[in-house]
Amino acid sequence: MTAKASNHKDTYRAVAVFLALMGILYLADRLIGFASHGLPWVMQKDTMLLYAAVIFLWFKSDKSVGLVLAGIWLIQNIGLVVSLLGQMSGYLLPAALLLIGILLYWLSSR
Template identity: 75%
Template sequence: MAVKVSSQKDTYKATAVFLVLMGVLYLLDKWIDFSDYNLDWVMQKDTMLLYAAVTFLWFKSDKSVGLILAGIWLIQNIALVTALLGQVSTYLLPLTLLLIGVLLYWLSSK
């Protein structure tokens, strides 16, 4: 029972921090307009998903929500990831996806 209460508190704390962060970013965007400084990416929807992922990974002891959010962000931004990896991504990305898939399947069937 104590674990569930702690997990619930972690969820509330992570959600609160994320909402405060979004509020601060929206206010800053209204005051200084990030696009004037070529910082359009700060307020993009997929970047907000990354903020949520990092917040949940940081403040929540159960990392599953943060990992799922980070995975969704990664899938949405696969072009950015492959561009950053360059030529290595030709083999590294498919191999990584295969390894993660096999590992998850193996863990789920234990």
């Protein structure tokens, strides 16, 4: 019962930090305008998903929500990841996906 209460507390804390961060970013965007300073990516929807993933990974003891959000961000930005990896992405990305899939399958069957 205590672990479940702790889990809710972690969730509330992560949501509170995320909402506070979004409020600060929206206020800063209204005041200074990130796009006019060459930073339009700060307020993009997929970047906000990344913010949420990092916050949930940081503040929650159960990392599943943060990992799912990070995975969704990764899928949405696969072009960016492939371009950052360069020529290695032809081998590294499929190998990483294969290893992650095997690991998740193994963990789910234990």
